[in-house]
Amino acid sequence: MRRVLGGFVAVLWSAGLAACAAAPPPTPTPSDPLALGQQVFAQYCAPCHGADGEGFVNALDAPGLNADSEAHLLSDEAILTAIIDGGAASGGNMAPLGDALSEEQEAAVLQYLHTLWTDDQRAAHEAAGGHIP
Numbered sequence: 622m623r624r625v626l627g628g629f630v631a632v633l634w635s636a637g638l639a640a641c642a643a644a645p646p647p648t649p650t651p652s653d654p655l656a657l658g659q660q661v662f663a664q665y666c667a668p669c670h671g672a673d674g675e676g677f678v679n680a681l682d683a684p685g686l687n688a689d690s691e692a693h694l695l696s697d698e699a700i701l702t703a704i705i706d707g708g709a710a711s712g713g714n715m716a717p718l719g720d721a722l723s724e725e726q727e728a729a730v731l732q733y734l735h736t737l738w739t740d741d742q743r744a745a746h747e748a749a750g751g752h753i754p
């Protein structure tokens with residue numbers, strides 16, 4: 622009887638392990654552009670533009686990029702130029718990130734910025750020709 626019970630417990634135990642192995646926690650993968658964009662934003666933009674794109678988080682006074690800002694009025698081209706070239710050409714303080722980021726990362730963070738805006742702001746952005754498909 623004792624051996625039978627032990628075997629039963631062993632079966633339950635291994636079934637439990639199998640259940641754990643079958644359900645790994647979801648992790649964002651860089652192959653998902655939005656997850657990649659969020660990761661790039663957190664690492665490269667948030668230090669100056671704020672974790673939520675709220676802006677004005679340090680002495681450089683970087684503007685907001687979220688729905689409380691006017692960022693949606695910029696074209697995608699202007700945003701990409703800012704990311705790649707920084708602010709030096711216009712006498713600004715933004716760091717040029719063209720060398721630090723791959724084209725895939727630049728496109729992903731641009732796409733992520735769109736998600737910080739409201740539906741109306743996204744529509745206005747696209748109506749102004751801002752969206753590069």
Ligand code: HEC
Binds near residue numbers: 662692714715
């Ligand atoms: C070193 C600080 C810094 C970092 C890092 C930074 N920015 Fe900026 N950003 C600024 C500042 C400051 C400005 C205001 C213009 C200027 O002074 O160059 C700005 C302006 C901008 C603008 C507005 C450009 C315009 O034409 O009005 C956009 C869009 C922008 N940043 C996006 C980003 C994105 C996206 C990232 C990350 C990939 C990023 N920035 C990283 C400091 C930064």
